[in-house]
Structure formats: structure tokens, C-alpha cells
Amino acid sequence: MAESSRADNRVLLLKLGVIACVMFAFAWALIPLYRVICEVTGINQLVKADAPAAVASDPAVTAAPVRLRFDATVQAGLPWQVRPLVGQMAAPRGEFVRVDYEITNASNREVTGQAVPRYLPAAAGNYVKKLECFCFRQQVFKPGETRRFPVVFVIDRAMPAEIGEITLAYSVFDVPGQGTP
Amino acid sequence: MAISTTAGHAPHAHGKPTGLWRWLAATNHKDIGSMYLWFSFTMFLSGGVMALCIRAELFQPGLQFFQPELFNQLTTLHGLVMVFGAIMPAFTGLANWLLPLMIGAPDMAFARMNNWSFWLLPPAAALLLISFFVPGGAAAAGWTLYAPLATQMGMGMDLTIFAIHILGVSSIMGSINIIVTILNLRAPGMTMMKMPMFAWASLITAYLIIAVMPVLAGVVTMVLTDRHFGTHFFNAAGGGDPVMYQHIFWFFGHPEVYIMALPAFGIVSHIIPTFSRKPLFGYTSMVYATSSIAVLSFMVWAHHMFTTGMPATAQLFFMYATMLIAVPTGVKVFNWIGTMWQGSMSFETPMLFAVGFVCLFTIGGLSGVTLSVAAVDIQLQDTYYVVAHFHYVLVAGALFSLFAAIYYWFPKMTGKMYSEPLGKFHFWWSMIWFNVTFFPMHFLGLAGMPRRIPDYALQFTDFNRIASIGAFCFGLGQLIFLYNMLRSIRHGQAAPHKPWEGAETLEWQIPTPAPYHSFVEAPHVEAGDNGVIHSMTGGAHH
Secondary structure (H helix, E strand, C coil): CCHHHHHHHHHHHHHHHHHHHHHHHHHHHHHHHHHHHHHHHCCCCCCCCCCHHHCCCCCCCCCCCEEEEEEEEECCCCCEEEEECCCEEEECCCCEEEEEEEEEECCCCCEEEEEEEEEECHHHHHHEEEEECHHHCCEEECCCCEEEEEEEEEECCCCCCCCCEEEEEEEEEECCCCCCC | CCCEECCCCCCCCCCCCCHHHHHHCCCCHHHHHHHHHHHHHHHHHHHHHHHHHHHHHCCCCCCCCCCHHHHHHHHHHHHHHHHHHHHHHHHHHHHHHHHHHHHCCCCCCCHHHHHHHHHCHHHHHHHHHHHHHCCCCECCCCCCCCCCCCCCCCHHHHHHHHHHHHHHHHHHHHHHHHHHHHHHCCCCCCCHHHCCHHHHHHHHHHHHHHHHHHHHHHHHHHHHHHHHCCCCCCCHHHCCCHHHHHHHHHHHHHHHHHHCCHHHHHHHHHHHHHHHCCCCCCHHHHHHHHHHHHHHHHHCHHHHCHHHCCCHHHHHHHHHHHHHHHHHHHHHHHHHHHHHCCCCCCCCHHHHHHHHHHHHHHHHHHHHHHHHCHHHHHHHCCEHHHHHHHHHHHHHHHHHHHHHHHHHHHHHHHCECCCHHHHHHHHHHHHHHHHHHHHHHHHHHHCCCECCCCCCCHHHHHHHHHHHHHHHHHHHHHHHHHHHHHHHHHHCCECCCCCCCCCCCHHHHCCCCCCCCCCCCCEEEEECHHHCEEEEEECEEC
């Protein structure tokens, strides 16, 4: 093989190697990239507070009250008991709704947890505007501590009338590496 | 036709090395290609045994042979072994064997890197297989290794992650070799738009591998750091998101589907013209169709994720983009049919497998279009309909094309003819039992049977029995192939110089079997579309 073609091969090898490395970096860049896309488009903003002004308050749109159910699931590894004080209620659209959750740390160590809300049907998620929620930040619990958290939200009047029932279900996760063992 | 087998020795000429060293230190593209092919056949058999374990368990409802944990490990490793151990190395092996012959190059561009690409594979395969025997067993999260399952399992998952790293490095190096060989080492006269379709398909596939295997390596590394170093990429509690894993994985995963399909398209585009004794219909459109499939494959990843709660606009985008892929794929299918149209066809084993490929791949493609409809997919997600769909494109697609390729180039590789009756028997046996195995899975999926479960509701029993019987027969039939190959290598009849009347590409212009050092001097060729050689001068071998 001629020397010149050997050199050509090496240059191409280098270029292709750089492409492979850039694509490896791209995989890691996808994490912040997706985060930015979600922020810009407003997808996946479940654990952020909504501004009260964002709620459409056109009184012309009226519909029957919405049946609300509350639930909470604690994921493995988190020694917490999480329960809503009210299992279900009927709430009018466009008005503040308050429900209390009681959380107990059933272990003798300090534990940090994070709640992530989920809505059923998922389409209701865009219309439940949360103003106050324990899911907005990680919660640190001392051994044996019990606390009550108010969850305050408004159901947007713009919500389609065919959604007559919403389940608000929290999954509560252990935050490893936090708290004392 | 001019064939010159020079008697005089070039300064660097040497004979065939012997013994174990020939294989350990192999730099000859034919030796490395053969090792790739034998390796992938071994992995095909091990993945096949896992598949038969799965089908044995599913023969009747209830738990007979395996606990659910082991069953999940079997489904996971069956997928990983077949995708990364059998199909991908087999295509790389064929590319190694055939590309230099098809484009008139003396060898692959980087012979020593080629050696390393191959020898990384056995350790990676060993990591995958020994993971069954570590505490906690092998990875059991499905071949997609979804978080949060993948961030929770035992050390079998770590072994799998390392195996994927090694396999990734191997396939990236193999791909760089393929690209450099094709772009820089073509013989004079073999221009890009005259190149045979297998070379085009290998080139585009190699680019896909370089673009997406590093992404897979990246995402499994994130799983690794989530598991051991306290990061929260996919941990909701720490601000991460498990759905993010799926987005990154399928950015790799969908092009991966075409990594396993495009070389098959290339192979079939050689075999159908040969046995139809007609040039390939629409060569240029074939090249552009292959390229556009590759480009589109980067824009459809979220059709694997219709049930993750995407906004409706995103679902519509991915649905239409996915349907768009049916257009270039349809171009290819119609071109193959157009090639056969009014051809003087004969049905030797390679042609049987190629025509079988066209029929069954089209069925798999159509069930893919069905699944691309978001509203339908939400119903069918993770059911046996999906299992049926991708086995039609991977077994009847990739695997059948590989069988076709081995039968087609066997005389050139070994200098012997395989047994035609056994080959035909292998085809019909595989064709029948493949359909017996996988066709009922469509019905199971439509009726709602979920995939990746060791037990099922009673009403699914009959179709599962049929599928299990089909799977065992299909599996046994592959031993006929092994027997045919081994027997023919030793005792097969000497192959004529050109065993196929209609074969016109460059690899058929050199002696049979292919000389150990072929094209040590580049030939001058006058080529037509799809690498059809009109005349060749020069090109010495020894």
C-alpha cells in the first residue's frame, strides 16, 4: 500500500474516531437538552408550583363539580407512612381546594424523601394547578417525626367537561445519600 | 475475463500462517471474517437454547421449569445475545470477508485493528454468559435494560453493562474499518455509484453504528453511575427521570433496528439479480432508499414510547415519521419484485432464502406499520404482537438473509459446494416452522397476552403450544445447516469457478476458493450498476 494512502487512512480513522467520541458526549448532553426542552415546552412540570394567574377564571365556563380521589404509594427503601386525611371529595372548578397529607417517619433515623405526583387520567395533569405541595422540595424527617402538609390547588375551569373524576396519586421516593444512617 | 495468479512474489508476500497463532494474531480479512461468522453462529446457538428454554416454560400455563426470576434472565439474555452476539457480528464478519473482494482491495484498511475488533467479542460474550452464575443471576430487565429496573439489580447487571461497553468498542472499530476500506481502498473504476449494494449497505450501517453505539455506551454508563456512584440520572427522588432512560436508549435503539436490517437488504440485492439473471431494478433508487431509511431512523425513536404519556402532538409527529419509513422500504421491496419480474429465475438455496426474506420481511414490515399507529400501539404495547413483529423482521429478515449469504458465497469462501438437497430442506423446514412459531403470536398479542411473562391465562394455551412446537422444530432444523456446512467444508464437491450463472460482481472474477492474498495489486475494472463487472484487467493474487 502506498504511503500516501496510509496517511489518508489515518486521517479518516481520526475523523471517525472523533465522531464516535462526540456521539458519546452527545448521550450525556441529551440529559440537559431534554430538561431544557421540557422547560420550554412546559412538559413534565409536575413538581413545580403553578402561578394562580395561570388559572382561567372565566365564570362563563361552568360545569359539574369534579370528584377527587387521593392516594399515595411509598417506594421500597423509604420507611415512611404517607396518607391523605381525606380519601375523596367533590370540588368545584375554579376554586381553591385544600387537602392534608400526614407523613410519618417510622424509623429511628433521619430520612429524606421526594414525592412525585401523578394524575389519572393523565390528561387532567395540565388542569390541576398546584399552589402548595410537599412535592415541591425534598422533605427531611427526624426519627419518628410526624408532620402534616397542606396541598392547595385549583382545578382549571378550562378542563374538558368529560373529565369528571381525577385521582391524585403520589409516589414517594427515598433520596439516597441524604440524612443520617 | 482476465484472471492473473502471479507466480512471482511481491516483496511482502508470505504464505498462510499455521496453528493457533494464525487465528490469535490474524490480520487477514478472510481469517477474521471466518472467525466472526463462527463466533456469531456459536452465539446464535446459545441464544437459541435460551429461546427454547423460554418456549418450554410457555408450553403450558403455570410454572414448570423456571422461576420467574430465571425466566426474565433468559428473555433478557436471549435478546442481548442474539442482537449483539449473533446478528451484528455476523454482518461484520460477512463485510470483512466480502468487502475487499467486492471493491478490489487487498485487505481491510486496518488489519491489526480488525484483529482487535474480533478478539474483544469472546470476552464480552463470556461476561454475558457467566452472569447467569453470579449471585442474583443475569440481568433480567429485558434487553432494553430500562431504568429503574436496571438500576436495582444485582451484579449480573454490572457484567452486562461492561459486556455492552466491550461490544460497543468492538463494533465501532469494525465500522471505522469498513468505512475507511470502502472510501479509500476501492479499485480504479469502482466508483461509489457503481458499488455493489452490499458495500453500500455496509457503509451506511457502519455510519449508523458509529453514531449510535456510543450513545448506548453513554446511557449504560449512566445506569452504572446511578447504581454505584450516587448519581440520579434516572432516579426520580434525586431529580432524575426514568423516562429519560427510554429517550436516550431508543435514540440508539431505533437506528439499531436498521443496523440489523440494512446489510440484509444489501445481501438480498445481490442474490435476487443473480438468480433472476437480470440486473438489479432501480439501483440508484436502492442507494437513496437505504440512505433515507438511515436518516429517518434518527427521527422515530419515541414510537417505542407511546405509552409514556407524551403530548398528543409528539405522538402524531412520531407516528407520521414512522409511517414515512415505509416509503423507502416499500421502494426496496418493489425493486426486488421488479428485478424478479420476467427474469429467468431459478431457485437454488440462496434464492429460496432471499425470496423467503422478501415475503416474510414484508409481513414484519406491515405489522410494523400497524404498530406505528399511536392509538393501536397503546393497545398492543408490550404484547406478543410486538414479539411477532420484530421476530418477522429479525429472524425472517436478518437471519434468513444471513443464511442466504452463507449459501451464496460458500463456494467462493471454501472452494466447495454445499449440499443442495440439504440446503433446500433447511430452507423449507425453517420457513414452515418459523411461521408456525411466530404467526400465532400475532393472535396472542391481539388477544392481550403480555410479553416477558413466564405464566399466562388459560385462554392463551393453544396458540402457545403451537408456538412452542414450532420453536423446537425450527431450532432443531438449524443443526441441519451446521451439518451441511461442516460436511461440505470437508467432503463437498469442488466448486466450479463461477457456481452461479448470473453472478457478475467482482468477487466472482477471482479464482475459487478466493486466494489467501487476493488483489495484492488493485485491478482496473469497468463496472456497471450494483458492481456488475464488464471487464477487469490486472489484479494479482497469491
